[in-house]
Amino acid sequence: xxxxxxxxxxxxxxxxxxxxxxxxxxxxxxxxxxxxxxxxxxxxxxxxxxxxxxxxxxxxxxxxxxxxxxxxxxxxxxxxxxxxxxxxxxxxxxxxxxxxxxxxxxxxxxxxxxxxxxxxxxxxxxxxxxxxxxxxxxxxxxxxxxxxxxxxxxxxxxxxxxxxxxxxxxxxxxxxxxxxxxxxxxxxxxxxxxxxxxxxxxxxxxxxxxxxxxxxxxxxxxxxxxxxxxxxxxxxxx
Numbered sequence: 001x002x003x004x005x006x007x008x009x010x011x012x013x014x015x016x017x018x019x020x021x022x023x024x025x026x027x028x029x030x031x032x033x034x035x036x037x038x039x040x041x042x043x044x045x046x047x048x049x050x051x052x053x054x055x056x057x058x059x060x061x062x063x064x065x066x067x068x069x070x071x072x073x074x075x076x077x078x079x080x081x082x083x084x085x086x087x088x089x090x091x092x093x094x095x096x097x098x099x100x101x102x103x104x105x106x107x108x109x110x111x112x113x114x115x116x117x118x119x120x121x122x123x124x125x126x127x128x129x130x131x132x133x134x135x136x137x138x139x140x141x142x143x144x145x146x147x148x149x150x151x152x153x154x155x156x157x158x159x160x161x162x163x164x165x166x167x168x169x170x171x172x173x174x175x176x177x178x179x180x181x182x183x184x185x186x187x188x189x190x191x192x193x194x195x196x197x198x199x200x201x202x203x204x205x206x207x208x209x210x211x212x213x214x215x216x217x218x219x220x221x222x223x224x225x226x227x228x229x230x231x232x233x234x235x236x237x238x
Contacts, residue, residue: 007194007195007197007198008195008198008199008202009195011135014133014135015088015111015135017195018089018133019088019089021195022066022089022091022092023089023090023091023092026067026089026091026092026094026095027091027095029066029067029092029095030067030069030095037227040226040227040231041069042069042073044128044157044226044231044233045069045070045073045128045157046073046077047157047233048070048073048126048128048155048157048233049070049073049074049077049078049126050077051126051153051155051233051235052074052123052124052126052153052155053124053153054074054078054081054123054124055123056080057080057081057082058078058081058082058123058124059081059082059083059084059121059122059123060074060081060082060083060084060122060123060124060125060126061083061084061086061115061117061121061122061124061125061126061144061147061148062074062083062084062085062086062125062126062127062128063086063087063112063115063125063126063127063130063140063144064086064087064088064112064127064128064129064130064133065085065086065087065092065093065096065105065107066087066089066092066093066095066096066128066129067092067093067095067096067099068085068093068095068096068097068099068100068105068107069128070126070128070157071083071084071085071096071100071105072096072099072100072105075104075105083104083105084105084106084108084117084122085105085106085107085108086107086108086109086110086112086115086116087107087109087110088109088110088111088112090109093107093109112127112130112134112140112143113134113135113136113139113140113143114143115143115144115146115147117147118147119146119147120147120148120149120150121147121148121149122147122148122149122152123148123149123152123153124148124152124153124154124155125144125147125148125152125153125154125155126153126154126155126156126157127140127144127155127156127157128157129157129158129159130156130158131156131158131203131209132158132159132199132200132202132203133199137204137209137212138212138215138216141154141156141212141213141216141218142216142217144238145216145217145218145238148238149238150238151237151238152237152238153235153236153237153238154213154218154235154236154237154238155233155234155235155236156209156213156232156233156234156235157231157232157233158203158209158231158232158234159200159203159230159231159232160200160203160205160206160209160225160229160230160231160232161200161201161203161205161229161230162228162229162230163205163229206223206225206232206234209223209232209234210223210234213234213236214236217238218236218237218238219236219237220236220237221234221235221236221237222234222235222236223235
């Protein structure tokens with residue numbers, strides 16, 4: 001447990017903290033997302049799969065698949081593809097398995113910074129709301145680049161902070177007032193109420209995240225922001 005006054009766990013504590021937090025909220029995670037995003041998270045996941053630019057019979061890795069919303073959206077858009085879902089929180093994947101009624105998705109328990117796949121295994125890798133929760137963003141992107149074939153896509157969906165002062169102030173109010181209250185309905189972990197807003201404020205803004213992707217060798221990187229600059233989708237090539 002983090003004994004400091006910061007709502008963020010230390011680097012050493014973070015993996016255990018994050019796993020316990022998501023284990024605790026797994027069965028209520030989808031509903032929590034719908035409420036906090038006013039249902040827009042489903043549209044963003046559709047955009048992630050479109051950005052993956054998957055070929056016929058392609059192979060996709062959904063890193064930190066969680067309850068498998070992105071992986072299931074990929075199958076919906078491309079019924080002929082193979083999708084793997086990896087996550088290091090088993091309880092989240094168990095919820096995803098219940099939703100995968102056709103048993104199309106192999107679920108693999110794995111650390112996003114040590115993916116158990118050979119190099120050049122996939123046509124694309126994507127993640128949704130993963131990067132705030134890892135201890136090394138660059139290493140996580142480097143692993144996705146490693147397992148994706150040359151020219152394949154690496155796509156990242158994340159929360160970000162608006163640049164415009166007015167929206168930035170509203171964003172701050174939303175994440176420090178509304179989000180903790182919503183989280184409190186779904187989690188018995190009291191410190192989790194403060195983790196989401198704190199992790200978002202500490203997260204790199206879109207230009208900085210683009211620079212991290214570039215530093216690990218991902219190329220042709222572009223991004224777009226949504227929902228008044230509070231959401232960013234980054235797309236690059238391995």
